[in-house]
Amino acid sequence: MQHDDVIWNTLRAGTCSYKLKSITQDFCKNEYNVMGLCNRSNCPLANSNYATVREEEGVCYLYIKTIERAAFPAKLWEKIRLSKDYQTALQEIDRHLIYWPFQSKHKCKKRYTKIFQYLMRMRKMATRRQKKLVTMPRKIERRERRREVKALLAAKLDNAIERELLERLKQGTYGDMYKFPETAFDKAMQDEDADSEVEIEDEPSTSKEAKSKEKKVQFVAAEDFEETDSEMEEYSATDTSEDESEMESESEEEELIKERIKRSRPRVVIEYEKPKIAETKKN
Secondary structure (H helix, E strand, C coil), rough: CHHEEEEEEEEHHHCCCCCCCCCCCEEEECCCCCCCCCCCCCCCEEEEEECCCCCCCCEEEEEEECCCHHHCCCHHEEEEEECCCCCHHHHHHHCCCCCCHHHHHHHHHHHHHHHHHHHHHHHHHHHCCCCCCCCCCHHHHHHHHHHHHHHHHHHHHHHHHHHHHHHHHHHHHCCCCCCCCHHHHHHHHHHHHHHHHHHHHHHHHHHHHHHHHHHCCCCHHHHHHHCCCHHHHHHHHHHHHHHHHHHHHHHHHHHHHHHHHHCCCCCCCCCCCCHHHHHHHHH
């Protein structure tokens, strides 16, 4: 037969492996303990009749131990699955522990309430978006930085080699000595064609700008202007200067015409004889 008092006395002496000592209260690590406290009423080893609630993968179970199964350790605990509904689960605990003391039923209900609350919090946290903090050691960070620097240098070197080879291919230095892949050469030619197309597209844009400037010019009627006396004097001075220049040009043209007419006509020389009467008088 099992004697609960003898078992508790031996465990209280300090031979229990589930006991955790502290300054104020001793705790129990046994998974079947209802309250998690190390005392006579809550010890699952020192009580032949015991009930508790456990959670396994989000499902709550009611575990019951009776003295009739003490001789069968494999069948010592009776496992009963509880409903997901809170109220129905409490009713099931009352139904299965109908002849048990009130304290044991109250402890099971209290434990089930705590488990139900943290399961609800877990479901809410799973639906939320959370940040994941990942620690990176300093050695790994330094290694990654060195690799990045080496990769950048290698990329610049590869680009320089590719440009030099393309220039030599364009110049025809190798001729038919080597067979290079034409993909890089075609790519370079396409880039040059794209640059030329961009330059061609820029020209009509400049013509469009000129048209837009021409459109900005506006013509206004003469009634909109208010001419002052000074402006009228300037206009009259410019008109007189223009008339004088026109007159001078006309006179020059007339002189040229007269000279041409004179050259075209034959020259006529007229000689006059002196009278003899005057000579006789002198004599």
